[in-house]
Amino acid sequence: MISLTLARRSAATLALAGLLAGQQAFAADARACLEPADVDAMVAYALPSAMDSAITFCAPHLAPQGYFAREGQSLVQRYAQAKPAAWPRAKAALLKLGQADAKGGDQTIAQMARLPDKALQPFADGMVGQIVTESIKPQSCAPLEQMTRLLAPLPPENTASLFTFIIRMVDSPSRKPGIVPRKPGLPLCPETP
Numbered sequence: 001m002i003s004l005t006l007a008r009r010s011a012a013t014l015a016l017a018g019l020l021a022g023q024q025a026f027a028a029d030a031r032a033c034l035e036p037a038d039v040d041a042m043v044a045y046a047l048p049s050a051m052d053s054a055i056t057f058c059a060p061h062l063a064p065q066g067y068f069a070r071e072g073q074s075l076v077q078r079y080a081q082a083k084p085a086a087w088p089r090a091k092a093a094l095l096k097l098g099q100a101d102a103k104g105g106d107q108t109i110a111q112m113a114r115l116p117d118k119a120l121q122p123f124a125d126g127m128v129g130q131i132v133t134e135s136i137k138p139q140s141c142a143p144l145e146q147m148t149r150l151l152a153p154l155p156p157e158n159t160a161s162l163f164t165f166i167i168r169m170v171d172s173p174s175r176k177p178g179i180v181p182r183k184p185g186l187p188l189c190p191e192t193p
Helices: 002-020 036-061 067-080 083-101 107-112 117-135 138-151 156-171
Strands: none
Touching: 036 067, 036 083, 036 117, 036 138, 036 156, 067 138, 067 156, 083 117
């Protein structure tokens, strides 16, 4: 499913940015995990950049009167309004991932830690855009356009939560006998009943 791949890759891209942009060098904590609200924030922050990159990539492969051409940029702008509110939690989640992966405090992380948010955010946006552009195939453009049109009426927060739900469902270990569980894409905290 291309939308899931894009959401997971965008979250992974932001996780990479977090590794490079940790505010302090922390001791590694192998138990660091992401709560649903953490993933919501990372997705909410990444969605505008991911959508903008998809719209730009897909433009030559779609009808000039299609949804992306008519409504795409206004949707990106609407979703971008949620980025400032999502950034603090998204950044904290990225730092949590960086802490777990730093293995004793990498010098690069320590150096990047001093960068202000205004330097880190464009870096994260650029990484998301690059990964999305590299991930999309021309034949995925029509399904992406249709999915985006179907999700457009939702508020950005609901769309982020829907992607988080899908990520959690796909990344949860298989409970079927005989099925070998695959490694999850993100260190998700166990669900509480």
